[in-house]
Amino acid sequence: MTVKLLALAASTRAGSHNKRLLALAVAQATQLGADVTVLDYDDCDAPIYKGDHSGALPAGAAKLSAALRASDGWLLASPEYNWSIAGGLKNLIDWLSVDAAAPLKGRTGLLMCASPSTRGGISGLQHLQVPLEVLGMWVYPQLIGIGDAANQIGADRLTKEKDQQHLVTCVTDFVRATKALKHA
Numbered sequence: 001m002t003v004k005l006l007a008l009a010a011s012t013r014a015g016s017h018n019k020r021l022l023a024l025a026v027a028q029a030t031q032l033g034a035d036v037t038v039l040d041y042d043d044c045d046a047p048i049y050k051g052d053h054s055g056a057l058p059a060g061a062a063k064l065s066a067a068l069r070a071s072d073g074w075l076l077a078s079p080e081y082n083w084s085i086a087g088g089l090k091n092l093i094d095w096l097s098v099d100a101a102a103p104l105k106g107r108t109g110l111l112m113c114a115s116p117s118t119r120g121g122i123s124g125l126q127h128l129q130v131p132l133e134v135l136g137m138w139v140y141p142q143l144i145g146i147g148d149a150a151n152q153i154g155a156d157r158l159t160k161e162k163d164q165q166h167l168v169t170c171v172t173d174f175v176r177a178t179k180a181l182k183h184a
């Protein structure tokens with residue numbers, strides 16, 4: 001039985017490090033037989049959530065919600081901003097939280113970050129884990145944080161062998177866990 005994954009890099013930047021890291025995870029998951037749909041972050045634009053919302057979600061958030069509901073799990077690459085969650089992504093998660101369809105609930109997530117700093121954005125990923133779990137997502141417990149991203153992300157693998165092995169292990173375990181939870 002095929003696992004369906006949504007892949008999103010929370011950056012619109014041309015040459016985004018997070019898009020390049022996500023592409024490696026997508027390639028690995030595809031090689032393992034997962035059916036991966038890549039969503040463009042440009043298609044997920046949403047106004048700032050102001051708390052007095054009623055009715056339909058804005059188009060960008062609705063598109064993300066539908067893509068999540070059509071998937072079993074989420075490969076999510078996001079920049080770290082000021083040691084925490086990038087604001088645009090947090091805003092989208094807030095929109096998803098008022099969606100009656102609860103698109104995060106019962107799904108799995110694998111979080112990754114590519115960053116120019118040596119810390120690899122791990123602090124931002126730890127913060128990102130919190131709202132996703134509160135909203136019912138099962139987040140894979142290992143995070144993928146790649147620092148010095150300009151030099152460490154190649155076209156078809158990560159430069160450092162230990163980083164590449166970590167990526168392969170995480171994606172492999174994540175696909176297996178998503179398959180298991182889908183039938184739980």
Ligand SMILES: Cc1cc2nc3c(=O)[nH]c(=O)nc-3n(C[C@H](O)[C@H](O)[C@H](O)COP(=O)(O)O)c2cc1C
Nearest residue numbers: 011013016017018019079080081082083115116117
């Ligand atoms: C507002 C802002 C805050 C940032 N804060 C951090 C940070 O806390 N840690 C970090 O590693 N990089 C930080 N950066 C740098 C980003 O990691 C860098 O711009 C990265 O290339 C963004 O990801 P992308 O290449 O996928 O677009 C910040 C950038 C911006 C614009």
